[in-house]
Amino acid sequence: MDLGLNEIQTMLQNLAREFMETEMPTARVLEIDDSPSGFAVEVWEKMSEIGWPGMVIPEQYGGLGSSFTDLGVVYEVMGYYACSSPHLSSAVLASQAILEAGNDSQKQALLPGIASGQQIFAFAYTEPEYAWGPGSVQLQATRQNGGFTLNGTKLFIPDANIADQILVVARTASGSNPEDGLTLFVVPREASGVSVRVQSGWLGPKVCEVNFDGVQVADSEVVGAPGGAWPAVEKAFDRATAVLSLYMAGGTQRVFEMARDYSQTRIAFGVPIGTFQRVQDHVIEALNQADSAKWSAYEALTQLDDGSPGAAVAVSLAKAVASDGFALACDASHHVHAGIGTDLEYGLTQFTKRARNLQHYLGDAIFHKARMARLMVT
């Protein structure tokens, strides 16, 4: 047992902290969130320079071949600073799905672009019947003209508005098992018939409605065997979910620290409000959630790195903890901050909206608890 970071991870953590301290002050996060695209291209370019988009891509495809735990270290820091980027969509979800499903020429063709940050992929999975099980994918891809035609709508898709390519999970066949018949397609965002609309709401990073209206895709743009994408998608989901959980743990840690610090400095009735037990309990709630999210996420990552058979359960456990915990910690931190916390410029609300948005992304706690039960019984 050794719960410490290794030397490389410590370096990564220091680098990430320096990077974020410079690039992601509170005002900048707000500015990016408020911008029409929600995308800070220069931040992405700097991330790309230091190789982050290629971290979990093997060296043979232009990446760094880092472990998922290494990437988790970076994600924890990104979460602490509420950093928005298309990293999860492109460099984790898309890269891992392609890595798992694609043939070698596809990997050679697609992964180096992702690894260098030059190509940004969105990952289009959820639909108007919003859910994360394989049965919720109903967007139809039908055989036509020696390729496929896509028709339907994807909803709540991060980064689709700024992506070069969209990796679409679509249904090419229906059967009794919803896991069968799913297929991965690479579709350029500018392809004919694709339209992208940024959705409006209290969402933090942008999510999009993506419509596919008779979009033609050549066979060469099918990643892996038609109908057999689910195992690759599920692997990509597990890896993305684990690092996302650590991003959320980082955010949870931040809102805990904000609450603690505020409680020590805000004076009421002549004493710091942190001396009131009700205030203490809110701060402690946030702390407990932060530590729970952090350790369960790191455990999931080490299991992924080890190829442990229990990894999927550990991932779902971590996301269940992070999903509920980040949101609860934000509520608790708001309770401590009272009015000032609702001021957008103060810096708490960007975490709150991320917590509420990411709560569902890649499955909420209810979804993951049900998945755990399924995996644990079988």
Added chain:
Amino acid sequence: MDLGLNEIQTMLQNLAREFMETEMPTARVLEIDDSPSGFAVEVWEKMSEIGWPGMVIPEQYGGLGSSFTDLGVVYEVMGYYACSSPHLSSAVLASQAILEAGNDSQKQALLPGIASGQQIFAFAYTEPEYAWGPGSVQLQATRQNGGFTLNGTKLFIPDANIADQILVVARTASGSNPEDGLTLFVVPREASGVSVRVQSGWLGPKVCEVNFDGVQVADSEVVGAPGGAWPAVEKAFDRATAVLSLYMAGGTQRVFEMARDYSQTRIAFGVPIGTFQRVQDHVIEALNQADSAKWSAYEALTQLDDGSPGAAVAVSLAKAVASDGFALACDASHHVHAGIGTDLEYGLTQFTKRARNLQHYLGDAIFHKARMARLMVT
């Protein structure tokens, strides 16, 4: 809108308080719980003298014809004093099932005995597959010798050890709808083939395992039409559940008051512990649960009295609130009391065990929330 008690109810409340103050001091409750039978016959005789067993039995069958709200007033006081008696089994569940299902000669034969308190009925419904839906009744009653033969086990049956008669819900037919095929039988506790065992646990009032081993029942002991008992059982359940909820509300009020009082008198660090916010929050939790249980239960009772179509939803709402609330309030009160609360003679634990036992009786919060949803949609 008038949320006050009427004159009769105020009288009933005063009478009940006097009665309980005399008959049910803490030490007496403990003594009854510890006795092998869990039954205080002299208390039951006194209750019978003042007519309580006949309250919700029409005058024509020897009862008082009171409203359910009237009975609720008495139950709230009984709950406040943690009074054990076979009243709910006999004078509510059995009496109401017989009243709804029986023919006139059965009512004439059975109800006056219940109303006078001379005959005590147990109501045997739950089985080893413990649940409260109609599908959970699997005890078989088969036609034989011009009557029925009962074979099977009832579990967690209150008062079966001291009852004269057991009103048994058994299955005479199986079909696609579990509500069909249920039949009510009156079985003397001393009948051949009936065996009763008091169960052991942290249960408060006694519950029993009742085994039926080839028990012969004549047709005349079938209450209502064979196979058609469910509507009567459900009505009896609703009425019993509503008054039970008020019993639980009374208990919740008591554990709140104990916590409040203790917090005002117990000194730590030179101040009453009630000045600590964490202690306050526990007391407030108990108070909120007490008031929630009380008002939702009274609303359910008035709806039952009015024959309102929403009564069943109101009853399930009240029980869901009382089931969770009583147990939560006890936990909160224990938190305030710390060590002294675990002393059996202090008087808190008899509420705690009742709260945990009654939490399930007639269905727990999960059961009643599902029932509400079913009733509200249809």
Added chain:
Amino acid sequence: MDFALQYTDEQQHFRQEVKTWLDDNIPGELRDGWFPQDQDPAVWESCLAFRRLLGEKGWLAPAEPAAQGGGGLTDAHEIVLLEELEDRRLRWFLDTPSQSLKQALLPWINQPHTGELLTAINTGSVLLWYPWLEQVKELELGSIGIRALRDGDDYILSGKGLFTGHGRRPDYLWILALAGPESAPEEATAAFLVPGELDGIAVQTNRTLAPGEAMAVSFEQTRVPAYCLLGNDGDGWLLTRAAFLEEPASRLPRLQEHDLEALLLFAKENFREGVPLLDHPVLQQLLMEAHIESRINQLFRMRDAWMRSTGQDMTYQAAQTALLESRAARRLSEISRDVMGAYALLDRRDPRAPSSGTLELQQRMSLVHQSQDSGVEGYAAAIAQHLGMGMPQDLSQDISMETSPAPNHPGGATGKPEQADVSSDVSSAGPLLKK
């Protein structure tokens, strides 16, 4: 016992009148309901216009005498009006604490300036902003950002404060300022009623979770004539607090039934794996939990109304009702997210937002309102106080725990109180004031 709200024929007749009037007069933009927290300049103009219409009917101050611009309605009629506005999700027009603030103005009603102003507020012809609640709940001199310096007959205001109220710019501001820097807290403040158009007053773009809830206003050497001073120098906090002496659950609690209905509707109409969300066993439990909490809130409000109407002593009840409403709102926001997923976060501008984004607004507003029940002071503290579980002695001297019920309109709607009467009434209201 009787839990049914029974309406008299007269009430029902009045209801019909209200319905007809509202149907005729509500502007198109407001027909789906609207909230000032979703600020949008264009729509706000419609709001102002409709507000003036309400004011002309006397319905901005339904229970006040017509002579003062009110509606002269009985409480029974007022309830009907509120219900109808609530049904249309427009009750917020009557939700501002200006009701309470007007009570604080009443002592000065004989002063010509104040009397006119009161009528103007009642009829909706002027917009009044008042200090943001957090500031006036606790006397925290350090948190008062505005200073008032005497300069001849005038005062010079400078600094910055948070205000709440409708609209984008007020006609008048109720200002709580520090007047005597070094004196004891309860003598250090002055209250002013100041025209919004004076020089040096700037409303700053506010960026909060609930844009219409708290506005930052800065004062740069704003010269204020002495007649704008309310009461005397040093009365500021006392007067401002008097305007908030009502128990936390005001007569106009924020009802959440509509949000719950919108959520239930979504759960009926939307599916997961072919099954309506409402039939999903886990979500069903959560939805019923939300339903139960909503019903408990209603029952508590009924209880409070019944206690008030029968003249019973209210102790902890109003604070309890408010506490449970605040918690239920937070829980509803959680359950909405569990049931609706990402849909719970789409606002009214998104074409796919269910129920015009009302549940996204609820997400934000439940957080904003939660801040009114801080760990330092709030509903729980008020309940504890009522239960006889106050703060330790040495702290309670520093902390005002308000327990007295609201003084009814000093002098009532008809009387004309002497100022002295009111002052003594107010100063007996709390331990802090006695210190």
Added chain:
Amino acid sequence: MDFALQYTDEQQHFRQEVKTWLDDNIPGELRDGWFPQDQDPAVWESCLAFRRLLGEKGWLAPAEPAAQGGGGLTDAHEIVLLEELEDRRLRWFLDTPSQSLKQALLPWINQPHTGELLTAINTGSVLLWYPWLEQVKELELGSIGIRALRDGDDYILSGKGLFTGHGRRPDYLWILALAGPESAPEEATAAFLVPGELDGIAVQTNRTLAPGEAMAVSFEQTRVPAYCLLGNDGDGWLLTRAAFLEEPASRLPRLQEHDLEALLLFAKENFREGVPLLDHPVLQQLLMEAHIESRINQLFRMRDAWMRSTGQDMTYQAAQTALLESRAARRLSEISRDVMGAYALLDRRDPRAPSSGTLELQQRMSLVHQSQDSGVEGYAAAIAQHLGMGMPQDLSQDISMETSPAPNHPGGATGKPEQADVSSDVSSAGPLLKK
């Protein structure tokens, strides 16, 4: 990072030795696990016999030197022993805080009487009872029910106190008594180690939720020789507290994995409407919640062990672990009831009790242990203190908020400290002691 517990070959070899020994020596009545809280005189005799066997092996004090009756094991070996006992649900034999109390005795180890006693405790040949935790956590003179009056060379004890420890009657009692009625709190108490068979000592039938947890003992004019006094007059509370200076989460936390396993087993083997309870969507969520909390507890214990073993500064962590374990226990008791219904309340005497009634015991014990985290002082207060959010100044002077880590065995297991060293060590432990 590596979350796996890795065992050396040597550890695994020792494990085999332990397994074999336990299989050979555990009495039949204890083979399904047993807890002293389920007191039963007959079974208790078996327990005492087994306890003596453990003591003979040195396994009641596994890490202490063999010369003092301990097992002389390394920490790595001790863990294996604990795990094997835990697997058999018998770890409670090593759970009593006598470990900590022994630390407090160590300063006197050179006094012949004390040295013998320590060995006797370690080898299980004497049973020691000590003051019930609640009493020693806070110095509440009013809650100390025993008085000690000097009478020549002896002391006369009278009054009544709560004690905890194994068995039905102790060989020795660690007594905290009021010695100087009118002096300052920290000088008013004396600690004694008193033989249980002295005249005037009566163990009263105790009736609590957890019969083995707290026993009432009364003293009627019990004459105690002066050599029973520990330290000096006035040191009583200081010494008693020193025995509890360890962070709330001791090295031997109460593990709940077995209770969770029993619950999951029930949910797999029992059905509702033809479906295993574990597949019922609502119950499944609750069971997974319990599983998650259990796993978080394990991770936190791992973290704490890792921090300790790598010499990192522990601040809030141990208290956090203890807080979450206490809450998880309460939540597990709720979830057990939701999943098992009335079955959760059947005790081991009922033939239908699942898993020998272990979950009924958990119902009671979770309430009992919750009392160690009272609203007045407890884990949350300790965390807050560590986070720098202490009590208001004026209260903190009255309240001892222990923040220093436990002093390691003063002098360690090998050294022979001077008494003066230890006293200064202890007296630097907390603000209250310095007052």
